[in-house]
Amino acid sequence: MSPVTFRAAVLHEVGQPLVVERLTLKPLGPHDVLVQIRASGLCHTDLEVIQGQLFYPRPIVLGHEGAGVVEAVGAGVTLVRPGDHVVCSWNPSCGHCFYCDRDQPILCEVFTRTQPRGQLLDGASRLELDGRPVHHFSAVSSHAEFCVVH
Ligand SMILES: [Zn+2]
Ligand SMILES: [Zn+2]
DSSP states (O other), X not given: OOOSEEEEEEEOSTTSOOEEEEEEEOOOOTTOEEEEEEXXXXXXHHHHHHHXXXXXXXXXXXXXXXXXXXXXXXXXXXXXXXXXXXXXXXXXXXXXXXXXXXXXXXXXXXXHHXXXXXXXXXXXXXXXXXXXXXXXXXXXXXXXXXXXXX
């Protein structure tokens, strides 16, 4: 059974330390994969968000280099199943936009629109803290016990 809450390192304010909070997981969407994180790289990009050189909406869970084990999948997921070992992509693609159709998923229009807003590809967040949405970083947010990816 999927966890209803889990711990994550949250950036509330630029220049302030991350705070480990217990987040609420909203129901998985049809194309979501819930991953139990086993390893999460600390990248300089995370530091740039913390220090304010890169702007992202907050509160946000950083970490975009995650690996772990699939815990649960949405109803429409066919590529992986619970128990699979996976590496999360920090540049996921929708598979059906102008660039995805031309074998250039790195330029995915859906990702380039939703990523700066701290959203998953469907334009929403699956994370909440005290009833308020928490933003995703690069559609991964791996500095946490679990993350939701497309
Ligand atoms: Zn990185
Ligand atoms: Zn696309």
